[in-house]
Amino acid sequence: MKNQIIGERIKNIRLSRGMTLEKFGALFGAAKGNASKWEKGESLPNPERIKAIAEFANITIEELTSHVDNLNSPQIVGQKIKTIRLDSGLTMEQFGKLFNTSKGTVNNWEKGRNLPNKENLGIISEMGGQSVTELLNGNNSISLTISEYNRLKDIEQKFKEINKIISD
Structure with missing residues (x-):
């Protein structure tokens, strides 16, 4: 699962730059097939490439590799x-x-x-x-x-009204 999350992040980085798999892979000294495997989560780039991809995307290595949350699905x-x-x-x-x-x-x-x-x-x-x-x-x-937001404010108001009734 973690590999797939990292793969999705790598794919989003590539797409946000408008790059083909071939150009993206070449940028990091990898073949198109390797870049495709990264994006599918079938394999991960080596640590040097992870660092280079993170720098390219202007994010930290942790942001690229963290599996706590899949914020970029x-x-x-x-x-x-x-x-x-x-x-x-x-x-x-x-x-x-x-x-x-x-x-x-x-x-x-x-x-x-x-x-x-x-x-x-x-x-x-x-x-x-x-x-x-x-x-x-x-x-x-x-x-x-x-x-x-307005709906949440309405709910909050109803909650206050109910609490007032209960406490009286």
């Missing part, structure tokens, strides 16, 4: 994209028009079926006030849409 990235879209007050169709794509493609991004290209990731990141690395690798913060 495609589904998590998709949820972040959805949050950014909703916080912007846009429908899937409107969001798609910003990127010259369909609402079906936006739906696929939000479900984690695939990721936007490098250029679109950059635009989405800016819309969310974060870097591409934060979007793909997480920053351990909880992000709520405005409607989710």
Whole structure:
């Protein structure tokens, strides 16, 4: 499982830079097939390559190799994209028009079926006030849409009312 998590992170790093497997592997002195195996979690890069990949992504080795949380799974990235879209007050169709794509493609991004290209990731990141690395690798913060936040405030208010009734 840990290898798959690291593999997903490596893949997200490569995709965020718009690189092919061949170019990414070559950057670290590895064949395309090796890079593919890293991304699938079938094998891991050696320690020198892990360090080089982390430096390339401007993250720590711990952020690349930690298995505590799978913050950059495609589904998590998709949820972040959805949050950014909703916080912007846009429908899937409107969001798609910003990127010259369909609402079906936006739906696929939000479900984690695939990721936007490098250029679109950059635009989405800016819309969310974060870097591409934060979007793909997480920053351990909880992000709520405005409607989710308002719902939590409503629940909090109801909770206070119930506590007041109980304590009287």
